[in-house]
Amino acid sequence: MEIENSGDGASVTITNKEKEEYGGVIGSIHISSLENSESSVVDLTGLVHQLPCCIKHDGPSSVSQYFKPNKSGIVMENGISVEETHFRGRKLQGANIPLPQGYSGYVLGKKKKPIKRKTCEEEDRDSWETCARFQSITYWNHDNIPSQDDVLLRSFHWFKIANALHAPVPIDDLASVPNLSC
Template sequence: MSIYLNTSSVPGVLEDSCHLMPFDVEHDGSANVSSYFTTTIREEREGPTASFRGRPLNGQHFTLPIGYSGIVVKENRKPVTEDEDRELNITHRFQKMTYWNLDKLPSADDRFTQAMQWADIAKALHRPVDEESSQKSVTGK
């Protein structure tokens, strides 16, 4: 099975906000997020707070690293078998997002925060090394 990402619609894709929630919502379809969730967000000193179905949420705003863009994809037709190819279409893009924790403040120990550090680590690992600086690191001079 192959997964194809249809990038032809990227120039016309809407820029939107994105929220990473710490739970699954068993719903496929539209939801009136701006009326029922966004309106409950309060900016506190520790960061944004909100609630979802009575459960307290603590959030942190996050801007994607330079050179990265977030995308939201949708699969218009589900495959019938596991071997069938899949095609995803880009519906929205974002540069900023808010990730949320249930019942605790966001911290450096969160899996999301740790995962986002990999962009900087990968950049450092794959940066070209010139001869002069590599000689200095080997000899210590």
């Protein structure tokens, strides 16, 4: 995987070797920087929902006409308000969770490629670009009140672990570790 960080954003490219090793597709993702994309990237904070179901529809629909969450009056142990709504006759209870400091969510769309002739050596790469950004996500449970034990909230623990793993180790801490010989 190649990661390139330029002044206007970051790009991630999956190489042929990784495609063979992990399966999948070859492509690149371009995430626009915040400074250069304020006007072109839509902010969907408060509008992103993770539903506990599979919707096999890809196209426009009048979601706001039918999907109308309301405050339930219940507050979780961490102070977050619980919302409720119904989807296809089933009660959903959810909570709007802010993403951790320093993290953002992105909605990606396929970048339109100029039409050109390909040579035999050229790869068919998909290119993705930022369409929207969000700082919070509302997740929903069927019939259950959201809790700290929900999978989405537990997955947020990884952010703290990752930060600790990748943080620089102070020299004093290294000096205090005894030499280990194998």
